[in-house]
Amino acid sequence: MPEQSSANASQKPQRKILVTSALPYANGAIHLGHLVEYIQTDIWARFQRMRGHDVVYVCADDTHGTPIMLRAEKEGITPEALIDKVWSEHTRDFAGFGISFDHYYSTHSPENKALSESFYAALSAQGLIEVRCIEQMYDPIKNMFLPDRFIKGECPKCGAKEQYGDSCESCGATYGPTDLKNPFSVVSGATPIRKESDHYFFRLSDPRCSDFLRQWAIDDARLQPEASNKLKEWLGEEACLSDWDISRDAPYFGFEIPDAPGKYFYVWLDAPIGYYASLKKFCSDTGRDFDRFVAPDSDVEQYHFIGKDILYFHTLFWPAMLKFAGYRTPTNVFAHGFLTVDGAKMSKSRGTFITAQSYLDQKLNPEWLRYYFAAKLNGTMEDLDLNLADFIARINSDLVGKFINIASRSAGFISKRFDGALCLESLQSTHALSQAILATAPEIAQAYESRDTARVIREATALMDLINGFVDSEKPWELAKQAAESPERLPQLQAICTIVLKAFAQLTIVLKPVLPATAERIEREVFGLERPLSWSDLEAPPICRLQGFSHLLTRVDREAIDALVAVNQQSLG
Numbered sequence: 021m022p023e024q025s026s027a028n029a030s031q032k033p034q035r036k037i038l039v040t041s042a043l044p045y046a047n048g049a050i051h052l053g054h055l056v057e058y059i060q061t062d063i064w065a066r067f068q069r070m071r072g073h074d075v076v077y078v079c080a081d082d083t084h085g086t087p088i089m090l091r092a093e094k095e096g097i098t099p100e101a102l103i104d105k106v107w108s109e110h111t112r113d114f115a116g117f118g119i120s121f122d123h124y125y126s127t128h129s130p131e132n133k134a135l136s137e138s139f140y141a142a143l144s145a146q147g148l149i150e151v152r153c154i155e156q157m158y159d160p161i162k163n164m165f166l167p168d169r170f171i172k173g174e175c176p177k178c179g180a181k182e183q184y185g186d187s188c189e190s191c192g193a194t195y196g197p198t199d200l201k202n203p204f205s206v207v208s209g210a211t212p213i214r215k216e217s218d219h220y221f222f223r224l225s226d227p228r229c230s231d232f233l234r235q236w237a238i239d240d241a242r243l244q245p246e247a248s249n250k251l252k253e254w255l256g257e258e259a260c261l262s263d264w265d266i267s268r269d270a271p272y273f274g275f276e277i278p279d280a281p282g283k284y285f286y287v288w289l290d291a292p293i294g295y296y297a298s299l300k301k302f303c304s305d306t307g308r309d310f311d312r313f314v315a316p317d318s319d320v321e322q323y324h325f326i327g328k329d330i331l332y333f334h335t336l337f338w339p340a341m342l343k344f345a346g347y348r349t350p351t352n353v354f355a356h357g358f359l360t361v362d363g364a365k366m367s368k369s370r371g372t373f374i375t376a377q378s379y380l381d382q383k384l385n386p387e388w389l390r391y392y393f394a395a396k397l398n399g400t401m402e403d404l405d406l407n408l409a410d411f412i413a414r415i416n417s418d419l420v421g422k423f424i425n426i427a428s429r430s431a432g433f434i435s436k437r438f439d440g441a442l443c444l445e446s447l448q449s450t451h452a453l454s455q456a457i458l459a460t461a462p463e464i465a466q467a468y469e470s471r472d473t474a475r476v477i478r479e480a481t482a483l484m485d486l487i488n489g490f491v492d493s494e495k496p497w498e499l500a501k502q503a504a505e506s507p508e509r510l511p512q513l514q515a516i517c518t519i520v521l522k523a524f525a526q527l528t529i530v531l532k533p534v535l536p537a538t539a540e541r542i543e544r545e546v547f548g549l550e551r552p553l554s555w556s557d558l559e560a561p562p563i564c565r566l567q568g569f570s571h572l573l574t575r576v577d578r579e580a581i582d583a584l585v586a587v588n589q590q591s592l593g
């Protein structure tokens with residue numbers, strides 16, 4: 021379904037939407053770089069729910085592979101114990117940032133095992149699996165084949181020492197692990213030997229695959245322009261896709277391939293299937309029909325949010341796996357760029373490799389980060405920068421100084437002078453402020469739909485300026501002073517403050533996908549509402565009185581940010 025088709029949801033039928041974020045690897049902590057994606061997806065999912073659509077948002081920990089196996093060994097625990105521990109940490113962090121998964125699972129699940137086996141069987145039946153003997157680097161002490169990242173040596177091109185088996189960080193050359201000079205195993209230090217082994221390949225070079233992928237990825241023009249250009253490079257007339265090695269030899273933490281003892285599915289085979297395994301568990305827990313989501317003729321839209329580094333897996337391997345295993349294919353894949361902090365790559369030594377847990381532990385408000393990322397994300401694959409000084413300035417001047425201030429400037433008069441009662445006549449009238457918000461709402465909805473939340477925030481900030489300008493010109497504080505001597509001025513004071521608070525409620529609706537916790541407090545604590553606000557409430561927010569007004573959001577101070585950076589520097593190592 022085209023993105024631009026839903027500017028006005030009230031006249032459209034309810035959409036059914038499956039949305040995913042990429043699966044974080046169960047080998048480390050969630051950091052702010054990860055959160056770019058989860059916050060982006062969450063804002064989009066919440067927006068769709070507010071529009072009345074049926075959204076299922078699933079994700080899972082990606083738990084298989086050599087790094088997990090070796091880390092568990094190093095910690096003296098089983099891989100299962102390691103991934104359980106990390107799952108608890110990840111779900112705690114995501115909850116802390118308000119990520120509203122409908123289900124968060126693990127790829128090490130019975131559903132994922134069964135689904136991976138059935139994908140494999142279906143691809144075999146299509147003649148798309150082939151066994152081939154290949155030569156690989158093998159650690160003779162540890163008795164295991166070594167992934168590229170577990171072999172180091174001298175770059176074959178420039179001679180730089182201590183380079184990984186796939187690319188040189190010094191000169192940027194890419195090569196195979198057998199090309200390294202003086203190679204050694206990172207696991208044991210031994211010199212690797214070459215050893216032959218049978219591997220299972222998904223035959224992406226089959227013309228059926230490239231024909232399908234050209235149609236899906238290029239001809240249908242669904243992808244972002246930058247992604248589309250990449251795909252043209254990979255799938256151009258001349259280019260031929262290489263077959264994909266989907267097996268790994270024991271010892272390996274993963275699912276053993278049926279009828280192939282000692283051979284395991286490569287983690288990247290079962291990871292995307294993990295989206296469906298999580299969905300399957302969600303469906304069985306809630307009585308939903310799994311097949312309705314995944315059948316080739318499904319009427320559910322399916323979107324994957326990912327980082328640009330895993331575009332290859334999500335726009336080539338995954339659609340091809342789905343197509344030839346007899347499933348529906350993704351409606352779209354949305355890639356985002358990487359996070360930099362103060363213009364540079366996140367760095368442990370500079371303390372800018374900031375973990376989600378440290379942010380929460382320092383009692384920084386998660387909604388600040390959601391707001392800041394929203395203000396930076398524009399739906400493209402460009403990198404985005406968390407500039408810490410800009411972060412402080414924007415939160416303080418815009419989020420607190422403009423948005424929250426609208427309520428601060430008007431709520432007190434309503435509480436003190438009118439015992440919380442809003443002016444019903446003003447609520448029902450369509451004042452120019454309220455009209456301005458309604459007139460901008462379709463553009464804001466369109467910006468949410470296309471993940472251009474930078475535009476959402478720009479439009480919302482312009483509306484904040486408009487409302488604050490109205491307060492400046494109407495001067496309710498002067499009316500309040502005059503009313504102390506001339507009570508006939510009171511209705512005007514009540515009317516002005518009501519107009520402002522209605523506009524505040526409307527803006528709350530507009531910003532709710534970005535600021536869910538703040539919006540919920542406004543609903544309950546400020547307006548005493550019994551049900552959550554939805555997009556269709558924009559025209560007439562169901563408010564009639566003011567319950568109270570407390571500090572909804574505080575300002576950020578520089579010391580708190582400095583402390584956050586210091587904590588992440590100390591935790592080095």
Ligand SMILES: [Zn+2]
Binds near residue numbers: 175177190192
């Ligand atoms: Zn080099």
